[in-house]
Amino acid sequence: MSERMPGTGGPALNRLVTPFYEAAGRGLLVIQQCDDCGYHRHVPTDICYNCLSWKWHWDESLPQTGTVYSYSWVDRPMNEHINDGKVYNFAVVELDGITGNAVRLLTNVYDVEKDSLYVGLRVKAAFDPVAGKYASPGGYGPAGADIAATDVGPIALVVFEPLEGAAA
Amino acid sequence: MSADWLSGKAAIVGIGQTAFGKRGEFSERGTYSLVLEAIQKACDDAGISPKQIDGWSSYSNDPNQGAMLSAMMGCDRLRFTAMGWGGGGGAMGGAFMYAAMAVATGQADYVCIVRGATMPGNARFGGMGRPGDGPPHGMISPGNSFALAARRHMSRFGTTTEHFGEIAINARRNAANNPNARFRDEITMEDHHASQLICDPLRKMDFCMESDFGTAIIVTSKERAKDSKNEPVSLVSMAMGGPPRWGDAWFGQAASDPSGMGSAVGGHMCDDDDYVTGGYRTLAQDLYDKSGLGPNDVDVALLYDHFTPMVIMAIEDFQFCEKGEGGPFVAEGNIRREGKIPVNTHGGNLAEVYAHGMTHVMEGVRQLRGDSPNQLDNPQIAVIAAGASMAPTGAIMLGKM
Ligand SMILES: [Zn+2]
Numbered sequence: 001m002s003e004r005m006p007g008t009g010g011p012a013l014n015r016l017v018t019p020f021y022e023a024a025g026r027g028l029l030v031i032q033q034c035d036d037c038g039y040h041r042h043v044p045t046d047i048c049y050n051c052l053s054w055k056w057h058w059d060e061s062l063p064q065t066g067t068v069y070s071y072s073w074v075d076r077p078m079n080e081h082i083n084d085g086k087v088y089n090f091a092v093v094e095l096d097g098i099t100g101n102a103v104r105l106l107t108n109v110y111d112v113e114k115d116s117l118y119v120g121l122r123v124k125a126a127f128d129p130v131a132g133k134y135a136s137p138g139g140y141g142p143a144g145a146d147i148a149a150t151d152v153g154p155i156a157l158v159v160f161e162p163l164e165g166a167a168a
Numbered sequence: 169m170s171a172d173w174l175s176g177k178a179a180i181v182g183i184g185q186t187a188f189g190k191r192g193e194f195s196e197r198g199t200y201s202l203v204l205e206a207i208q209k210a211c212d213d214a215g216i217s218p219k220q221i222d223g224w225s226s227y228s229n230d231p232n233q234g235a236m237l238s239a240m241m242g243c244d245r246l247r248f249t250a251m252g253w254g255g256g257g258g259a260m261g262g263a264f265m266y267a268a269m270a271v272a273t274g275q276a277d278y279v280c281i282v283r284g285a286t287m288p289g290n291a292r293f294g295g296m297g298r299p300g301d302g303p304p305h306g307m308i309s310p311g312n313s314f315a316l317a318a319r320r321h322m323s324r325f326g327t328t329t330e331h332f333g334e335i336a337i338n339a340r341r342n343a344a345n346n347p348n349a350r351f352r353d354e355i356t357m358e359d360h361h362a363s364q365l366i367c368d369p370l371r372k373m374d375f376c377m378e379s380d381f382g383t384a385i386i387v388t389s390k391e392r393a394k395d396s397k398n399e400p401v402s403l404v405s406m407a408m409g410g411p412p413r414w415g416d417a418w419f420g421q422a423a424s425d426p427s428g429m430g431s432a433v434g435g436h437m438c439d440d441d442d443y444v445t446g447g448y449r450t451l452a453q454d455l456y457d458k459s460g461l462g463p464n465d466v467d468v469a470l471l472y473d474h475f476t477p478m479v480i481m482a483i484e485d486f487q488f489c490e491k492g493e494g495g496p497f498v499a500e501g502n503i504r505r506e507g508k509i510p511v512n513t514h515g516g517n518l519a520e521v522y523a524h525g526m527t528h529v530m531e532g533v534r535q536l537r538g539d540s541p542n543q544l545d546n547p548q549i550a551v552i553a554a555g556a557s558m559a560p561t562g563a564i565m566l567g568k569m
Contacts, residue, residue: 008306042436049413049437070323070443072315073368078308090307092316101413101437108305114368119323130304157304 002128002157004110005088007081010130013152016044019058021130021155029125029158031095031103033059039100050100065163066093068121069104073114093123093160108159116162123160130155172405172458178268179393179400179569182214182386183530186284188350188521191378195288202382203232203284204240210384215397216278221386223248223276225267227259228524232282248276252408256310257472257525258447258555261562262408264529267387277388283526284382311375311475314556315367318477321444322369324492327480329369331495333360335476336373336518338503343515346541350379351519374476376517383526385533393569399537404549404567405458407451410559411442441491446478446556448485448563455551455563456487463487466565467547468535469509470528473516478556479503483511486551486563505542513542525554532566 002008011021023030031040034048035055047054071091077083091109094102109117110126184206186194194202211218222245224234234249250266252259260283267279307313321327336355343349355373363372393400415438442449456462463486471482480494488509489497497503503511514520514531521527532550534540548568555561 002304005306008304008308011304070316070320072312072319072370074306074312075365075368077306082306082308088306090305090312090316092320102440104436106303106305106307106436119319159305 003131004128004159005083005108007079007083011155011157016046018152018155020044021157022153023058023060024127024156024158025129025154027127028060029062029064030058030060031062031098032056033099037100040098040103041100042103042105062095063097064125066095066105066123066125066160068092068109068117068119068123068160069094070119071109071117089117091117091160105158107157109161110159111161122163124163126159126161127156128159130157171460174268174272175405175458175460176402176567177272177390178387178403179390180385180403180529180533180566181388181393181396181398181400182210182212182216183533184209184211184213184384185348185523185527185530186382188348188523189380190350191287191380193286194380195286197286199232199284199286199382200236200240202286202380203237203282203384204382206284206382206384207237207241207280207282210280210386213398214278214386214388215395216386219243221278221280222246223267223270223279225250225263225270225279225281226283227252227263228255228257230283232284234280234282237280237282248279252560254558254560256555256557257474258557258559258561259408260525260529260554261406261451261564262560264387264403264564265406265408265562268403268406271387271389271392277392279387281385281387281526282383283524285524286380287378309367311370312367314475314478315370317444317481318369318475321477321481324444325495327477327495329361329371330357331480331498332369332374332476333357334498334503335473335479336360338498339473339512339516339518342505342513342542343519346515346520349515349520350377351515370475370477376474376522379522381521381523383523383530385526385529390569400569401533401536402567402569404461404565405455406562406564407454407458408560408562409451409454410447410561411438411445411450413438414442414447414559444481445485446472446481446553447559447561448482448553448555451561451563452486455565459565461549461565466509466549466551468513468532468544468550469503469511469553470514470516470532470550471511471553472525472528472555473512473518474522476518479511482553482556483509486553505544510542510544513540513544525552528552528554529564529566532564536566536568
């Protein structure tokens, strides 16, 4: 569904996660932050794991950068549709500017080759539009699939690219 | 150190298994049929009738419900059923804990832990959605998630693919003597490195193979165990759980995903030191504390080996070596059956069968009874790691009565 890595399906949407993808659609990485203690958290939940507050907002002031924490190259996609059957990576990126315990995203690192992706690589957020009129597969978890496809603006996946001059 | 109240109050008195098949081989037969056969064999081993089973326990949404099995076999009473939350094999530790608590407190006389599976078509245990409809970043299979843990371990500690290869070589070497094992041909490091790279750094020989199987294990109280037909084995201690903010640390298991993001609460925020574990750190210590024993008392370790790197991390979690030294530790031959701490003397998930942990318990029983295909010299204590997986992972310590 994404424009740059086809065949993987789009994200499931619900009231908690849809704003994350909508912000990405506007070119911004946002992370949930507790109003009371300031801790960030991901994936989105109703309650703060630190102080148990239900009050939170999306932090729109993060530096949009991070460090590759781990990664894998899939040399043999599970089927020929995923990335058109070609090799791809997925990665975990630890974000900068986080209050509380580390926050990591499951993501992809684009614009790297096998010899230029490594643990510790400095990266910046990029955004991979989810193509076409998107309908949530729905039915996931207690948050529920309570947002109809027509309610969703342009959405994107948060991916990463090397920071300028950071390539090995 | 004093053992906890439950220590030694329950025992395994019977183990039963079907033939082990490749994925989908027994799908026409179905899982109830497989499990029924395993239960009868476990009861024969224990010297009881299946009708005496009045309690049932399992994990990871096993499809074979105790109430149905009880009805099928016309059991005299149904008094206790328990199911552990979680995916993968981690909650197996809990399944044995529930059984032990039930028989030790008189809630049931004989609890049967059951696990059976067939994997027809494209079914995958622990899979994250249909192929082509997986999480949007292309992390779709359990192997994908464990590749991330493996890579992080390599990066932090210098662990290598040769270390992973030793896990696979050891499994095949032990399975060669196990007539029930699916993969009995020994392999070399060259074979391991020549196998298909699936998700770097993991190769095909780092993966276990989906299997069809039925398994059953009978647990009863220490007192009743004295009447069993074959030698009972004591449940010395059991632990379940996970480190703080672990949840589903492997970013997977869409079935347990409360967010809808295709990656659940946990690995996004767990401690750095916990990410490079099998999730056993806290509960391995629990297991030792509850038993009053330590890693030096363990004679054989049966460590969940769905992916080779997770055995190295389990070895570290259970304190058979220092954190980060698991790679060199296995490379030195310490996990071979002649080594310091023999691991997976049956061949494990990698070479015997992928039965989600049940066969690791069975091998522990065989070693302590003295009838393993790779029998060690008079072992007294066996440790079993359940998982690695999303929490709860689990651990079981078995001992001679
Ligand atoms: Zn808070």
